Amino acid sequence: MTPKIEEFLVRHRPETPCLLFDLDILTGNYNRLRAALPSAEIYYAVKANPSAPVLQTLADLGSKFDAASLAEIDRCLSVGADPADIAFGNTIKKQNDIAAAYGLGVRAFTFDSAQELEKLSIAAPGAKVVARLFVDNDGARWPLGAKFGCSAEAACDLLIAAASMGLQPHGIAFHVGSQQTDLARWDIAIGQAAMIFTELRMRGIELVLLNIGGGIPVPYGQDEPDEADVTHSIQV
Ligand SMILES: *Cc1c(COP(=O)(O)O)cnc(C)c1O
Numbered sequence: 371m372t373p374k375i376e377e378f379l380v381r382h383r384p385e386t387p388c389l390l391f392d393l394d395i396l397t398g399n400y401n402r403l404r405a406a407l408p409s410a411e412i413y414y415a416v417k418a419n420p421s422a423p424v425l426q427t428l429a430d431l432g433s434k435f436d437a438a439s440l441a442e443i444d445r446c447l448s449v450g451a452d453p454a455d456i457a458f459g460n461t462i463k464k465q466n467d468i469a470a471a472y473g474l475g476v477r478a479f480t481f482d483s484a485q486e487l488e489k490l491s492i493a494a495p496g497a498k499v500v501a502r503l504f505v506d507n508d509g510a511r512w513p514l515g516a517k518f519g520c521s522a523e524a525a526c527d528l529l530i531a532a533a534s535m536g537l538q539p540h541g542i543a544f545h546v547g548s549q550q551t552d553l554a555r556w557d558i559a560i561g562q563a564a565m566i567f568t569e570l571r572m573r574g575i576e577l578v579l580l581n582i583g584g585g586i587p588v589p590y591g592q593d594e595p596d597e598a599d600v601t602h603s604i605q606v
Pocket of ligand 1: 417418436545547583584585586
């Protein structure tokens with residue numbers, strides 16, 4: 371508990387159960403992550419906590435946003451986020467939602483199937499598309515399983531198809547699973563993504579974005595690796 375939260379509890383005596391969130395801690399965490407990964411841009415996964423004060427704090431700090439739904443996109447826009455700083459990161463979207471997001475100015479979309487690419491080509495012409503690669507989630511306390519992502523071969527084929535459908539092949543995304551305890555997972559996933567970058571470069575397509583997802587563990591006192599070790603390992 372932070373002193374600020376303690377003081378709030380004493381002063382306001384809110385009914386319980388209640389969830390209190392110290393925005394100073396959020397600011398500290400954002401700044402620490404930015405310093406630890408200086409060459410990266412930070413996209414906040416809105417699903418973690420979509421409340422307006424959290425989004426507002428992050429927008430003011432210059433954070434970008436990864437939204438899983440149109441409702442999350444609306445929440446980001448309502449705190450003044452630039453639509454150019456919002457990625458529609460869910461790989462399974464309704465075509466109407468894609469069109470609505472596009473209408474609001476969102477231009478970056480993640481996908482992992484030919485069906486999704488088809489919807490994007492119709493509802494978001496010219497948009498930047500990012501292929502989500504399936505990677506091994508072993509070592510994660512909350513593995514995302516085989517729910518999202520395609521093979522490296524499919525990612526290559528789909529990004530090539532995207533170009534011929536009038537979309538911009540933009541990059542690769544992966545997620546090693548939440549609360550990942552095995553530092554090797556990022557190395558392996560980044561290596562797999564690098565092969566796709568190389569393969570596509572040989573075919574005349576220059577990808578510019580690698581979305582390394584989440585998975586950096588929160589310390590719950592169960593021998594999680596330090597955040598600094600994870601961010602160091604990602605960059606070597
Ligand atoms: C949830 C999510 C994240 C963040 O994952 P954590 O394990 O909570 O850090 C990142 N990217 C996407 C696409 C997500 O859905």
